[in-house]
Amino acid sequence: MKTEIAAPRTHLYEQVAEEVAQLIGQRILRAGDRVPSVRKLMAQKGVSRSTALQAFQLLEGRGLVEARPQSGYYVKPQREHLLPEPEHSHEPDTYDQIELEGTAAKVAEVIVSFRHHPEYAPFGVATPSPQILPNRALNRVLAATARQAGDAGNNYDFPPGHVELRRQIALRAPDAGYQLAMDEIVTTFGCMESLNLALRATCHPGDCVAIESPTYYGLLQALESLGLSAIEIPTHPQNGVDLLALEATLAKRKVAACLFATSYNNPLGSCMPEENRRALVQDILAPRGIPLIEDEIYADLYHGLARPKSCRAFDTEGLVLVCSSFSKCLAPGYRVGWIVPGRFGQRVQLLKFMNTLATATHPQAAIADFMKSGAFDHHMRSLRKRMREQVARVSEAVAEYFPAGTRVTRPAGGFVLWLELPGNANALRLHQRALAEGISIAPGPIFSAGQRYQNFIRLSCGYPWTTRLEHAMMTLGRLAQA
Ligand SMILES: Cc1ncc(COP(=O)(O)O)c(C=O)c1O
Secondary structure: OOOOOOOOOOOHHHHHHHHHHHHHHOOOOOOOOEOOOHHHHHHHHOOOHHHHHHHHHHHHHOOOEEEEOOOEEEEOOOHHHOOOOOOOOOOHHHOOEEOOOOHHHHHHHHHHHHHOOOOOEEOOOOOOOHHHOOHHHHHHHHHHHHHHHHHHHHOOOOOOOOHHHHHHHHHHHHHHOOOOOHHHOEEEOHHHHHHHHHHHHHOOOOOEEEEEEOOOHHHHHHHHHOOOEEEEEEEEOOOEEOHHHHHHHHHHOOOOEEEEOOEOOOOOOOEOOHHHHHHHHHHHHHHHOOOEEEEOOOOOOEOOOOOOOOHHHHOOOOOEEEEEEOOOOOOHHHOOEEEEOHHHHHHHHHHHHHHHOOOOHHHHHHHHHHHHOOHHHHHHHHHHHHHHHHHHHHHHHHHHHOOOOOEEOOOOEOOEEEEEOOOOOOHHHHHHHHHHOOEEOEEHHHHOOOOOOOOEEEEEOOOOOOHHHHHHHHHHHHHHHO
16 A cells, blocks of 8 residues: 655745745845845734744754844854965964064055055055945034134144044943943054054163964064064964963063954954953963053944953953054044053053044044944944954855865954965966056965965955955966966
8 A cells, every 4th residue: 555645834924935946046035135024024924923034043043043132143154165264374483583673664665555545446455445434424513513612723732632532432441341441542643653652661772571372464564663572472263362372482482562453353263261361460460560452443443232241341450551543444544543552551651642642523522423323333233243344254255166175264353264275376477467456455465574475365345245345266276376
């Protein structure tokens, strides 16, 4: 006798989920895209709210979408688009003290080559696109604050700097895990001035500074201009500085300060776990009296639910100097930043005074007002979401167009990706060939004092995705094959 096997019955919610899954499979919906809302799905498919919700739960369970609080469901990067990550930056025992002579000029040569070509497909410079910054709103605030201030606005705002701006910065410090008084903050001309002041307050010419490897090229320029040398500490793409390697270095060499971007290092996007931050500050640096200059410029651009704590949250000795600015999130051209210099407060204020006398008054006032009105926090919420989506898009294009064997980071914040190209790829040559095709990238060697990372590149994801960028990624992938 023949047994009848009944075809498994599919529920309505499974059918709805399948239709959405097909859109993802056909790449009509792509990583980072918002999936139609529950309400839209109800109207589109003529289903009840609970069916639409069950469909989303099923898609979530299958790893196709993820829920984001108060925002809806988004397509997750698919496994086949998750390339392996680059490994540890270099062997712990290969580091040496590196004199930086000539580094600044080499870096400038590379950066200037695309800075002056705004028409290039912009994967080179790590700035947010002007399209995703609230420029018009901020400029209106600038005009209004300048009008209100009258003649008083055209005066020096001597260190420590604009009172309301410092109040607004202090108000947000608990997000980073610590309390701050206004007079513990000095405003500056961007994070670069903060870092320079921090280095000058803690080091003397000829001293050696421990840095991450790879690290932001501007830091290498700052070290060279101050006559400092560097020791590159191996840095992990997820966890940041290798603390064992750091301890081994400190046992052998005299280090005047450490300069780390603990929350989303540029270019790695690494984020030091909280326990490592505690150990770094309390177990490694405090007993040796070594200051930590913490570059926090990307810390507010987290992709998850909360901002990582600053190392300052674990500091009881005043040895952590926090440096940051509004350049990556609001207004690079306003040139407004700040430093929280810990026990080096007086020295930093004096250096600031000697260096630039005062920070420009109007940009500080405008940003302070923008923050006070609530517009800044609102903007940050949407900027974080955008950056996360843009990073997902570029990662996906790397998986699609770059040669087999390419590795790419999976940053949990910020908006840059660090790629390791297979074989004996030459990043500087790729950079030249990309420029000839109207595409800018940042070649790996400029992120190292020791000229490491010959086969690495950094891609900035600061611009909204367009077909032009997709074509540029296709071209880059083809050039990287060669
Ligand atoms: C890690 C890091 N620190 C500092 C800076 C410089 O910041 P600012 O423009 O505020 O001087 C940058 C800019 O790219 C950066 O990536």
